[in-house]
Amino acid sequence: MAISLLSFSPLSLLLLLLLAFAGISEAAVVTYDFNITWVRANPDGLFERPTIGINGKWPLPVMTGTVGDQVIVNVDNQLGNQSTTLHFHGLFMNGSTEMDGPVQVSQCGIPPGSQFTYKFNLTQAGTYWYHSHDKGQYPDGLRAPFIISDPDFPYEYDEQFVLSVSDWYHEEMQVVIPKFINKANPTGAEPVPQSVLFNDTQNLTVPIQPGKTYLFQVVNIGAFAGQYIWFEGHNMTIVEVDGVYTEKAEAEMIYVAAAQRCSFLITTKNETTANYAFVSSMDTDLFDKIPPGLNWNVTGWLVYDDKKPLPAPALIDEYNDFDDFTLVAYDKMPLLPEPDRVVTLDVVMGVLGNGKPYAFFQNITYVPPKVPTLYTVMTTGEDAANPLVYGEFSHSFVLEKDQTIDIVVNNNDTGKHPFHLHGHNFQAIARSAENAGNFVSTNTSQTNFPEIPMRRDTFVLYPQGYIVLRFKADNPGVWLFHCHIEWHVDQGLIATMVEAPLEIQKMVTLPQDHIDACVAGNTPYAGNAAANTVNHLDLRGATVAPKPLPGGFTARGIVALTFSCISAILGMAVIVWYGMVDMGEASKQSEIRRIAKMNREEAAAAAAAAAATEINETGKTD
Template sequence: MTNYTHMDGPPQVTQCSIPPGSNFTYDFTINQPGTYWYHSHDRGQYPDGIRGPLIVHDPDFPYKDRYDEELVMTVSDWYHDQMPGLIDFFMSKVNPSGAEPVPNAALFNDTQNLTVPVEPGKTYLFRMANIGAFAGQYIWFEGHNMTLLEVDGVYTEPAEASMIYMSAAQRCSFLVTAKNETGANFPFVASMDTTLFDTIPDGLDYNVTGWLVYDDTKPLPDPATVDELDPFDDATLVPFDKQELYGEPDQTVHLDVIMDNLGDGANYAFFNNITYKSPKVPTLYTALSAGDQATNPRVYGTYSHPFVLEKDQVVQIVVDNLDTGRHPFHLHGHNFQIAYRSEEDAGTFEDSNITDADFAKVPSRRDTFVLYPTGFIVLRFKADNPGRSSLSFSPLSSSLLSFSSGESPDEERPR
């Protein structure tokens, strides 16, 4: 939301938490079309139900003549136990390895065995959002290809895919054209990324199947076995507006990602050896009351891990994943350009000998990218949406990017 950062909702970033029994009305004007979702940011509430898709239609959608019908679909993981107890265990010293709770199953539209009636020859625009807590999902439609048109609210040049990967928080719009005959029904599948799980519990149902139903009198076949999981590479998507890579950055933020224990025996996520702890006063309130110190990162607290940016700066974020797991990487209020993403096990950016000459000239752009295990990613964005934004990766870590139109201090690294 441009110019509505104060309505973004992360507790202790843009506002205080909403007390039990109270309410808060979010009042904002949406000026960016696309596929989004709404969700609580507090106490793990959204996997227990405070979430849902949010679609903003565009009368000038460039592909509006290419489909006959629009379908909104969510994919998610499902925990049989509620979040408060799961989080208490996860973030405690009785779980020193930091192993995340493993979901019990996967869901389409918060259910299983979903059927989607389709008519021969029609083209359908699927708007899909991963509203899950943890699991990335591999998604495919048997006997049909997907034509990608949008990711995270960014229109793309059409791209054909037989399988996609969607991390938690990612959204994707794609076309599926029905066959001309009605001789069979076809499964579509979401398969949880089990490499994210420290253990695979007995009986884990990591796939969920739905069906494109051409004829409801015919059987719903079991999905075929997939030989390999080889999803489309979203870093190769070309934005519809052909926006070129932003020029030389005015500021570079270098972040190391690691999971480790603190002195209390519990496992936490870290950026640059700092694990996030919410300040007592919301960061936005501090900025509004700090006067000429608002551009000084120290006033926001060491463990909120603040960076102060000047408005309209080009900012480059280099993230080295020192962890062996995949992590979705998300920034509120902005889209990243993905200048470069390494393969898995590529090591750090500094050791890679990658230069600007290796960066994409017209980079893929979205607000949530997946950081590969023991690899790195180089992102650029323009700080043109003033306010306080949270920058996070899964699970449970974040930093604050505070935007100011004033001058920044000479030293801007985290304290």
């Protein structure tokens, strides 16, 4: 039945308008003004260093919002010596891929002295974070949680507490990264952090009350180390991972890899007779070696009574963490149908011809293109559907809209890798055991996938094993897929998913400050990966990786080895000559021993020089 507004009294109409306005006004506009500068900080009490702050302060503010809000972040880069960007980790950026933040992917870097605005709608609830996505920069401090509230959160609790955990380095990334990707580090041993932090500090205390339920929202904002986390005397009830609600799951200990999030409920005891430690312990299996004196744990306390002591944590014999693969999504979303396309990526860590260590998918190490990949989408017309225009070393895959995609990742490395997909969460449908040694090229080797798989956006691939991740390409945009260990990002363990590029052209308009940032940074913003705006399939001049490692000995290595052999032969000849000279037996033997010792030392030095030269040239040892 149709109802005419004329049938309502003026007072009734006013009430209806007020109710309608109240419904509209529930969606707020949340604005952040971020002046990004250098400050100084000493969070572990061991070393003061330059740290990236916001509005002159560090730790950084926790961003908050509610589902339905619009967020505006006005960035003013006043670092002086570095460009920067912001990425809002885990947010799908539906319809606004240009706000995703990775440098040379969805934007140019924001140069020092420039301004840039991020504007997007919050369509997801849960636990997220924001961080720089430029030059391995965020371990310098430009990272913090981002919590999005949900009026329809499915579980009851009394209070919530946001808990970040992170590894911490004493040197700036602009110093550490060149030493890491260096001829002197041919094995690619990742830099080991100096400390662990809770909420960017140590000795954190959390005041609690007895008989209450607390929601802890935990974010690993670190660069490298996965974290084992446990609360003494209390169990955790997992209810969310990476913004996806789960069926309740009881855990004594959890593992949170770099970039992962986990929310859980803790119900406190009905007494205040003691306080309890909670601990985060870095996964030292990731470290090539443990430096002397490293404390890989950080301790906080649940404080029932601040007049009682804070106990030292108990020692544990082994880590017994919860298997997150067994989690079940709360919304019971079923397994997606068989994939339309399978993308297989084999992880290899190795050395290129410049003697430096790199990381590879299918023998390709990522190199940023001259033009941000999204801008190539926007400026190449119909050619945007051709993956060739994005350049070999952006490692791009063009996906069709609404395809079901499987990403199969095989790990030929001996370390763990937390893989993250921008713009989506995925169903984690298969994972082999650690060091299983078996790999797959498609998903057809396994059919017993879970009916209701766990979904998340960051998932750990075990050493010498595989994972299978399934998602629907229903969010047109340019989205990275990469390991979230920052050292491996720096080494190039990245692929690019260009999802429905012709659809992107219809829905995206690049804001003027995007172009302004490119101009200020002298970065091309049109054309293919080589900035060619005339012939999109002409990639001459595109950025490329160093040349592959040559087979066998290099010329300089052969020369060095030859000279070491000549040195050894000459030494032996001198010893023989002295043996033939007529001199006293005692003097002769003494002189022979002296010459032999001298030539052994010279031969050893020459051999060492040859080996060093060979490592520098090829990255190989016997």
